[in-house]
Amino acid sequence: MELVDERRFTIVDSTDMSTLAFLITEPESGSDSATIKKLDYVLEDKTNRYKKTFFVSNTDMNTDFQDYEILLLSIGKDKAFMNMATLKKDEILISKEPAKVSYKTFKTENSVSYQDVKYTPNFRRPISIVDPEIADEVRPVLYFDEEANMVKARVKLLPDKSYIALEVQKKDNGDYQSNYTVCTFE
Numbered sequence: 001m002e003l004v005d006e007r008r009f010t011i012v013d014s015t016d017m018s019t020l021a022f023l024i025t026e027p028e029s030g031s032d033s034a035t036i037k038k039l040d041y042v043l044e045d046k047t048n049r050y051k052k053t054f055f056v057s058n059t060d061m062n063t064d065f066q067d068y069e070i071l072l073l074s075i076g077k078d079k080a081f082m083n084m085a086t087l088k089k090d091e092i093l094i095s096k097e098p099a100k101v102s103y104k105t106f107k108t109e110n111s112v113s114y115q116d117v118k119y120t121p122n123f124r125r126p127i128s129i130v131d132p133e134i135a136d137e138v139r140p141v142l143y144f145d146e147e148a149n150m151v152k153a154r155v156k157l158l159p160d161k162s163y164i165a166l167e168v169q170k171k172d173n174g175d176y177q178s179n180y181t182v183c184t185f186e
Contacts, residue, residue, distance in 0.1 A: 007056040007068070009092040012049050017076040018135035021054045022128060024069040024168050033126035034168040036071060038137050056087065071168060074098070075135040080164060113157045129155050130164040138163065 011019045022036040044051040056068060070085040072094065081098035129138045140153035157163060 007087055007089075008053055009070075009087060010051060010053045011072070012046075012051050013074070015048055015050070017074050018050075019052060019072055019074045020130065020135065020137065022071040022073070022166065022168075023056060024071055034069075035126050036128050036166060036168055038128065039070075071166065073130060073164070073166065075130070075132045075164075080132060082166075112159065114154050125153070126167055128166045129157075130166065132162055132164060 009021075011021070013019050021039040021041070023039055025035045025037065039054045039056065041052045041054045044053070067089075068087040070087050070092070072083040072085055074081045074083075083095050083098045085092050085094040125140070129140075130136065131138050138155050138157075140155045142151055142153050144150075145152045
C-alpha cells in the first residue's frame with residue numbers, strides 16, 4: 001500500500017557503482033551543520049544495472065509538501081562522486097556536475113580506532129561515516145555517558161581501511177554545501 005504523502009525517486013547504477021542517498025535536514029539552532037539521514041531503498045536487479053528506489057518516509061516528511069534537499073554519494077572501485085539534489089513533489093533535480101571525492105591517509109597508533117559521533121537531542125547526526133568497500137554507512141553504537149549525562153555514539157574504524165565522513169553545512173545564502181573527508185587509518 002502506497003501512502004499519498006510518501007515520496008520516492010529512482011537511481012540506476014551500473015554493476016561497478018553503488019549510490020547512497022541522504023536526506024538533509026535543517027541545522028539545529030546554534031549550529032551551521034545540517035543533519036543527514038541515510039534513506040532506505042528497494043533494490044531491483046536489471047541485468048548489468050541496479051535500479052534503486054529510495055523512499056522519504058512519512059516520519060521524515062513535513063506536512064507542507066516542501067522540497068527536500070538530498071545528498072547522493074556514488075561509490076565505485078577506487079572512485080567516489082557526490083551530487084546534491086532537490087526532491088520536488090513529483091521529480092528529482094540532480095546537480096549537473098558531480099564533485100569527485102579525493103582520498104587522504106592518516107596514521108593511527110592503535111589497531112582499531114573509535115570515533116565519537118555527536119547526536120542532536122532528536123537523535124539525528126551531522127556526520128555520516130561511509131565504508132567505500134561495502135558502499136554503506138558505518139552504523140554508530142549508542143551508549144549513555146554518565147559523566148556527561150547524555151546519549152552519545154561511537155563508530156569503530158578499522159586499520160588499513162578508507163572511510164568517507166560526510167557533513168553538510170548551510171551557507172549564508174541558504175544553500176547547502178557538502179563537505180567530505182576521506183581518511184585511511186593505517
